[in-house]
Structures are given as C-alpha cells and as structure tokens.
Amino acid sequence: MRTKLKITEGIFPMPVLMVATYNEDGSVNVMNAAWGTMQERGTVALNLTESHKTVKNIKARGAFTVSIADAAHVVEADYFGVVSGNNTPDKFACSGLTAERAETVDAPVINEFPLCLECEFIEYQSNEYGCGVIGKVVNVTADESVMVNGKLDMSLVNAIAFDPYTHGYYKVTERVGNAFKDGLALKK
Secondary structure: OOOOOOOOOOOOOOEEEEEEEEEEOOOOEEEOOOOOEEEEOOEEEEEEOOOHHHHHHHHHHHHHEEEEEEEEHHHHHHHHHHOOOOOOOOOHHHOOOOOOEEEOHHHHHHHOOOOEEEEEEEEEEEEEEEEEEEEEEEEEEEEEEHEEEEEEEEHHHHHEEEEOOOOOEEEEOOOOOOOOOOHHHHHO
C-alpha cells in the first residue's frame, strides 16, 4: 500500500548549492539554491526568480560561482537561504566565511566550500514552466582536502542534500556503487 503525499519539490536528494556573486560595491553575495542542476555536461541551470539579489548581480557581472555545500558549514549554508541580500547587503560578512576571486570569471569562490564551479552567464529564461539562470561552466576547482591521488573523492566533500518533504539537510557521503558498470550484471 502507498501513502498519498502533498505535492512539493518532491525529488530527493536536492542539491544544496551556494551561488556566489559580487554586489555593485564589490562585496560578496551568496544565496542557497536547492533548485539547480546540470542541464548538460557544461551547462548549469538554476531555478531562481529575478527578484533575488543574486540574479541581479549575475546579470550585471555576467558571472557566478556554484559551490557544493558541505556538512561542516550547514549553518552558514542555511543562513544564506534565509537571509536576503536585498535586505542584508553584508550577509556574507556576517557568516564568518572567506572568499577569493575566481580564476576565470568575475565572481567569488567561497574558500570553506570544497568544490566550486565557475560559470559565465548565458541567459535568463522565464516561461510558464519556470524561470532561471543558465550558465556555462568554464572552470571547476576543488580544495586539496577532497583530493586523493590527484582525483576528487566525493566522500570527502561531505556534501549535503535538501529534503523538501521535512525541510531537513542530509549528508551525502558514502559511495554505494559504480555507475554504468554495476547494472551490467543484469545484462543478458
């Protein structure tokens, strides 16, 4: 038997993405965005409304970064989702985190988040099915702490995921299989 649930953003896990930009005065702005994904290998799609300070900054600067939030910084990540840059222009400073300029785009990299995608703004889309920022990934960097033998080890990232049913955050840490390989055992 199955239980009927309320319709919500019902895909789990949803990523907890930290979208970072520069404000007009050069200060750092970060927002928490769970509605984001890779549209294709080198393209990011973020479902964000134009009222977000972050979207205004992306359009003005033509760039943004997307970092994967980690369990060590769940409080800061959540803070970036509950406080608006429209109302609190110094919200990044209040977080206690640090940033440096991205290597390839006019946007900040948040030092404490271990994995970061640097993106060039492509376009803003808005239609009856949603709205959002589309960006081209031009560089990806990872902190040395999540690298093993020159390769990214996602279990060390300690990424967090958003649960839209109970509004919880969960750690995504353990590898349980090999994509495009394990299923071959069922192939006849």
